[in-house]
Amino acid sequence: MAGVAVLPGCFDNKPSFVSIDVTGADYARDFKLPDANGRERSIGEFAGKVVVVFFGYTQCPDVCPTTMNELAEIRKLLGKDGERLQGIFVTVDPQRDTPEVLKAYLGNFDPSFIALRPTSPEQLAALAKDFKIYYKRVEGRTETSYTMDHSAGSYVYDTKGQLRLFTRRHPAVAQAGLLTAENTTPAAAPCEASAGVCCRLVATGLEPPVALRGQA
Numbered sequence: 574m575a576g577v578a579v580l581p582g583c584f585d586n587k588p589s590f591v592s593i594d595v596t597g598a599d600y601a602r603d604f605k606l607p608d609a610n611g612r613e614r615s616i617g618e619f620a621g622k623v624v625v626v627f628f629g630y631t632q633c634p635d636v637c638p639t640t641m642n643e644l645a646e647i648r649k650l651l652g653k654d655g656e657r658l659q660g661i662f663v664t665v666d667p668q669r670d671t672p673e674v675l676k677a678y679l680g681n682f683d684p685s686f687i688a689l690r691p692t693s694p695e696q697l698a699a700l701a702k703d704f705k706i707y708y709k710r711v712e713g714r715t716e717t718s719y720t721m722d723h724s725a726g727s728y729v730y731d732t733k734g735q736l737r738l739f740t741r742r743h744p745a746v747a748q749a750g751l752l753t754a755e756n757t758t759p760a761a762a763p764c765e766a767s768a769g770v771c772c773r774l775v776a777t778g779l780e781p782p783v784a785l786r787g788q789a
């Protein structure tokens with residue numbers, strides 16, 4: 574199944590993903606979860622968009638804010654194409670991450686991002702199993718100061734709602750940019766803005782991303 578692509582140099586003509594190609598995997602295919610407004614969402618409704626699904630919690634000190642920040646950044650860098658990028662944050666800490674908390678949190682990064690919140694420990698457990706996501710509560714000094722260990726990866730779905738990539742931490746998001754830029758000419762990619770991101774965005778103008786060609 575999966576092959577791990579290598580990061581190309583900035584002037585390398587061959588774009589590739591710094592991700593695991595999970596096309597055709599029999600897990601993480603879909604979800605049915607309420608958003609912060611209580612509306613049930615699933616992958617099918619995002620047709621035409623590249624969807625990045627990240628699992629985390631709002632009190633996370635590092636990985637979560639870094640990832641959300643970068644995803645927001647990518648969306649900006651993509652300009653008009655950014656509208657085709659949908660960020661989704663699934664909380665693994667529904668106890669503290671109430672709908673209000675989630676709304677405020679994502680609003681800080683990009684108001685277009687959607688938060689999903691499992692409504693019971695059972696729903697969270699089932700979801701984690703289906704998405705092969707790890708999470709574990711680590712007790713703190715007080716009842717509410719616990720932290721959550723969790724997988725730091727994102728699933729990326731193509732514009733037809735098919736699962737395509739699993740990416741870890743920061744490259745995660747750049748990959749989404751690459752998918753979104755499919756069939757566009759990012760000639761004016763804002764290279765000066767962010768080195769790593771820029772490489773991949775620029776690369777997409779040269780030929781279709783590797784993982785989008787389909788593998789026999």
Ligand SMILES: [Cu+2]
Binds near residue numbers: 633635723
């Ligand atoms: Cu986190």
